[in-house]
Amino acid sequence: MLIEIEKLVKEYDGHRALAGVDLAIAAGGTVGLLGPNGAGKTTLVEILEGLREPTSGRATVFGLDPRRDAKALRLKIGVQLQATALPQELRVSEVLRLYAALYPRTLAPRAVLEQVELTGKERALVRTLSGGERQRLALALALLHDPELLILDEPTAALDPVARRGVHAIVERLAAAGKTVVLTTHYIEEAEKLCKRVILLRQGEVVADGSPFELIGRAAGVSTLWIEVDGPFDVGLLEAAGAVAQGREGRHLRFSVADPGAVIVALGDLLRAGGGKLVDLRMRRPTLEDVYLEWMGESAAPGNTEETNP
């Protein structure tokens, strides 16, 4: 395992930021740490980066202790901090040259700039860069020594959608090139889009862990069916198949269902038996956002679907 975490606890002045986290992360692909502010995401990655000492428990990265073996570890990991303080009065090329001097071996700065799509900005002063360009420069610094593992702490925070998409493309390319990327985010769609594995954190604890597909599959009874039938229609047969009636929306009947397949088969049987003519059938599968809200204690009831109503 690339990263191993056992019973990790971190307390600040009596506040428990991490409450006994156990995790193992294998090499390859992008792993997302998802959670609201204060969930412990940054604390967790800062322990992995060696910036913070855990109160108890153990974390290793490449089998190295992030504090004791900090120097060896920092050659193997590339870090983008939540807020990267870049030297404002230096040019992009000067910043890259500076950071290149801090490592024994690095990639050619030009190649790194190409990777983060900053070619042509070599002569620009850092203070003249846009927010998205600064984030990409911060990412370039993390990539400069060609690390095997990248730890990105909210790499798209405060970026506009276009800039965010640019960072997403870079992360996707890195994962495709065989790098392991651990990123923290509170953008659910970002985790769903980029991560092969999502770890949900709440109040310092891992509350769910799996691929977005698995997590969505695990969410209980949150598929929604909207059915419009012309003619008599006995909802009792659908309810017998596990559908829970949620009332009407216009001409549609709305159901929440745990097993949409069984309900659709029952609907077919009902219609064949002369229970009316099907005018419209729509289904909304649960999303990672539903899973997130369910685990974070918010209401993820199937009724909260205004934005997807037919």
Add this chain to the structure above:
Amino acid sequence: MSVVRSSLALAKSYLIENSRSRTALFWTLAFPQLFLFVFAFVFAGGEPQRVAYLMPGLLTLTTITSAFFGYSMRLVAERERGALRRLRVTPTPAGAVVAAHMLHAMVNLSVSLLFQLSLAKLIFRFPLHGSLGNLLLMLLAGELAFVPLGLFVGCVGRDTRSAPALNNLIVFPMMFLSGSALPFFLLPGWVQHAARLLPATYLNEGLQRVMISGQATWELAGPIAVLLVFGAIGLVLNSLLFRWESSDALPLGRMAIGLGLLALAFGAVALWGPELTMAIPPAR
């Protein structure tokens, strides 16, 4: 090797940043000249002999105020804005960061002192009784003492709001007791005894020996030795107390060791420090 490479690269980047910042250039080059003109016109009436008498104190003031108020605060500000944190996730050792700040401070301070000296010579044509080589040697000794001592505040200062208080606590006694802001002969005897403990007194003394008395290199050995001892103590303090982040706890045990060493240095200077021969100002 990597420490040297890292510190040189960092120092170079600090110097480039400095050269592009109008604010930094003002404080490095222009501001010290304000003191030059105040001292030379107000206290010396522009007379070359009297300007010569004031120059050692002025150069001492420039050295200590730049080291403490200027370069130490840069380290605190870098820590506060998270620049040190970014370096911390690279293999850069703490020593390279401190060395880079020292190097940057010494280059800037040298430029500042030489500019002040040249300007004073050009405008006021004060006589230099000793050799230029000895003067530069003495200035270098001052830099080697005060740059590390100033960075001590940079290492322990939590943020840019609290660090100036610590700077004031250290700098003001040195300014007023070392004979640099006030003539030494005006100080009461017991204050002069107390001033014997301060490194700034020896920079002022050494500069007076060169600039006013024209003494030879070997006669500067005493003040230079004292300055180098304090510089070494500053280096030890920095290596013991450097903090990457404001939230890192100050290691109190190490702090106690550092302060113990400082107390030993004060004791050694009190016992074996060179005699002071501070000059009397020329009559008008």
